[in-house]
Amino acid sequence: MCQKIIMIITALAISSIVLMAATIPPAGGEIEIETSTLSGIVLDASLEEGIPGAEVTLEETGEATTTDEYGTFTFTEVEEGSYTVAVEADGFEPAKVEVEVNEEGAAIEVVLEPEIK
DSSP states (O other), X not given: OHHHHHHHHHHHHHHHHHHHHHHSOOTTSOOOOOEEEEEEEEEETTTOOBOTTOEEEETTTOOEEEOOTTSEEEEEEEESEEEEEEEXXXXXXXXXXXXXXXXXXXXXXXXXXXXXX
């Protein structure tokens, strides 16, 4: 009986060590987080052309960028998950788009309506 208890305790100890080893981060203490790219284009609804200089913000992180001369933008190293992309440009109504970023990344099209004056 005593020998059986020792075997059980030994098995539990080994299991605990294996479990702990599986949860230790890799060398250097860094845990690798899956990231992807979120890219898109901001279009003028009336002209169907890209809007340069539009401000594009990921609301969840506060990270922002500006569209290039073709109205395109890119966020790199975006963690996988759900995001709200907020877009503002002079002369246009602001817009928000919900997007899901997965391991392949995501690409969106945001259409802005001209501001009503």
